[in-house]
Amino acid sequence: MGTKSENIYKPFKVTLEKVIEESPLIKTFVFVPEREFSFKTGEFIELTLDGIGEAPFTPSSSPLVTERFDVTIMKAGYVTEKMHKLEPGAVLGVRGPYGRGYPIEEFVDKEILILSGGCGLAPIRSLLYMLIDMKDKLRKVTLCYGSKTPEDCIYKPLFSELNKIEKFSTLRTVDFTDPYWEEHVGVATVLLDHVEVDLPNAVAVVCGPPIMMKYGTFKLLEMGFPENLIYLSMEKNMSCGLGKCGRCMLGGYFVCRDGPVFTYDEIKDQPHIW
Amino acid sequence: MASYYQLEKTAWDKALTSLLGSFRVFAPILKGKTLDYELIKEEHIPQIVYNTPKPVVPLKTFFLPVKENVVVEPEAEKPVIILGVPACDLSAIDLLDKFYMAEEYHDHYYEKRRKNSVLIGSDCHSTNKHCHCTSYGLNPYPENNQDISISMLNGHAIISAFSPKGEALMVRILDIESDVPTFDELPVGLSEIRLNVKRELEKANRLLPNYQETTDAVINSDRAIWEKYAKACVSCGACATICPTCTCFLLIDRPGFEKVRQLDACQYPGFERTAGGEDPLKELEYRFKNRYMCKYLYRPEKFDAIACTGCGRCIEACIAKINKNELLVELTK
């Protein structure tokens, strides 16, 4: 998106239209951009709260919708806490989209196994919308999602919607159950024991907290997924978002420019990946 | 082929004086024991120090100020001449230009300043204790990125232009006098000095591994050496601040959707901390090693340019007296 004449540090404005409470810690914010804005699934934006701070987020809405976009934000610290207090009408700043998202062209003719946890479902939701759009060209899509408790499970209507779509199925688990929960119990990776994969035609996508990324990847490798077909969304401390500030180093990579989506095989030899 | 012009020192000083009206000129001046770039007024011209190794601050400070608002349009500035830039700092520009200008996203603030300045490189006719440019394939005289080069020899300035920008300025400099002597070859006296200084540096650093050897050694190193040296480190970040190729920064928000870019360093605690408390570089030992990985592996690989110019500033700046080169010699023993 960036052009050479644009100031790469200057955000454009977006207006908050609606706030959706997803869980006690997670809210979805619907923004209307002041100018044309589009993104590819898995690319991220830098969202500025005026005078307070800026943080990277991956839009969680469909890239096919361009009049507005959603950002799903977990309360995690200084800036995100302040964002959670926002009311419709608030004006924020956006830079981006940045980074390398999901290579959906490579998913054609494949079955896609998605492992996600917590707020990691945000980028995945945007990916799912793209996969629905191209479902005729896919074998199947399986979403495995884990949250801490049933209350922490986000996008509740999404699961029943997906289960109604041909070729799509979902599995959910919680770490800590309650009397009404009827699905799986245990960490997200346990769901992988319950899926059938046709390995020669499968790719895996993982997005969630670091610990889940790590053990999820190990489990997928154990199941026989090749290293170059496991797609990981790497999270790093970022500042500029476009390869200038040097903060988001993952070994020799800048996660903001070379990622945030990497195959396991691209990053496995870098130090401190999880 | 370059042409070398020979001007009497007095004529050169006169030429420089005539440029003060249309340029802001910065040149090395000695204050106490410290050699630093100063904004030159007419009375400073005789005090300018030529052909001496690096001023204390690296060239990057002209293009990447420690702190700068990067949303507000910068005011138009008079063009700048930076005089007396040593070869090590000139070579650092390779990495900076690729980082900030050659990519899809251009950093306007860097680009504007960079394009607005003329670099006059200068030979080193002596060496400092920690200079080690020759170990990394550089020579102690301007070869790369200088618009003009200058050397003082027997009361004369030997000058030569290397870029269109340099040539344009040269026209104005040569305007000062008629019949300026020109040579196609570098004067013999100067090539002798160059060779001697080069030999001196090679001798002083004969135990130091070259760039590739260093890269290999850092990759294959044991943890013990980083543990050992990191014990003395106090995470002050001086090594990164003073380094001509360290550019990491942080954006700080200001009201009105403004952002201030502030230089940062991987040596500071929390550099890579993310929400939830994950911090791959939490241990000082990892941060300490990261700088070496960055210099000798990550940046050269990514940008196809060296990220340590051998200037030796980080060794001089270290309050814990950690000597990068001692570490590297020990690593390759």
Ligand SMILES: Cc1cc2nc3c(=O)[nH]c(=O)nc-3n(C[C@H](O)[C@H](O)[C@H](O)COP(=O)(O)OP(=O)(O)OC[C@H]3O[C@@H](n4cnc5c(N)ncnc54)[C@H](O)[C@@H]3O)c2cc1C
């Ligand atoms: C590519 C990418 C996409 C992301 N997408 C989402 C998303 O869709 N939804 C969501 O809830 N979260 C997402 N995150 C994480 C989110 O950016 C952090 O939770 C957020 O930066 C925390 O900021 P804070 O000020 O509230 O936290 P604090 O801990 O107070 O952070 C202080 C500073 O550290 C930096 N920082 C801290 N944690 C992170 C982090 N995890 N990643 C990057 N910088 C950090 C920020 O620059 C921040 O200014 C994403 C992160 C990345 C890198």
Ligand code: SF4
């Ligand atoms: S990561 Fe560290 S060594 Fe590399 S440029 Fe940044 S501050 Fe310098």
Ligand code: SF4
């Ligand atoms: S690492 Fe040290 S010697 Fe190398 S360029 Fe930076 S300051 Fe100079």
Ligand code: FES
């Ligand atoms: S966030 Fe600045 S380089 Fe990646």
